[in-house]
Amino acid sequence: MSYTVKIGLSNKHLHLKDADIETLFGPGHKLTPTKDLVQPGQFACEEKVDIVGPKGTLKGIRVLGPARPETQIELAMTDARSIGIKAPVRESGKLDGTPGCKIIGPAGEVELDHGVMVALRHVHLSPAQAEEAGVKDKDIVSIKLEGERGLIFDNVLVRAGDAHEREIHLDTDEGNAAGCGSDATAIIIK
Structure with missing residues (x-):
């Protein structure tokens, strides 16, 4: 999944x-x-x-x-x-x-x-979203971005808790390397 x-x-x-x-x-x-x-x-x-x-x-x-x-x-x-x-x-x-x-x-x-x-690359998830993704707070995962400059980022920290909502945070260097636009998404790889 x-x-x-x-x-x-x-x-x-x-x-x-x-x-x-x-x-x-x-x-x-x-x-x-x-x-x-x-x-x-x-x-x-x-x-x-x-x-x-x-x-x-x-x-x-x-x-x-x-x-x-x-x-x-x-x-x-x-x-x-x-x-x-x-x-x-x-x-x-x-x-x-x-x-x-x-x-x-x-x-x-x-x-x-x-x-x-x-900032260390990280993904924010609520507890329900983390459960759905099959991860927990403090896990380290990879994320896969598709497209013309698609790539895989390793060492992505999971931040799961009530104060979090589904979103991956990359900085501008990382986003530019992957050719991210405002509608970019990634798949979590455990």
């Missing part, structure tokens, strides 16, 4: 903790949602910042909400290299040993000593 999942291409973005939101955007500032994301309770924000590395700056990087316990910057490898940061591939929230950078907002700056990463 094959289980098909829509692909969500993840452009460079960041998640901020409350204290950094206030430093970057001003005391008492609350994030301004502009678009709900597929994952329940998550949204793109009006707020944007600049990310500064040793070799350059990425301007106008979108903040995603809601606030997180720790600030996390998710870049594609191409983005990280362009500003001189050697970002490791990590699961979301696993920030130990990651490099830092400077974040510049309209009201202030934050100097991070860690928090920059390349």
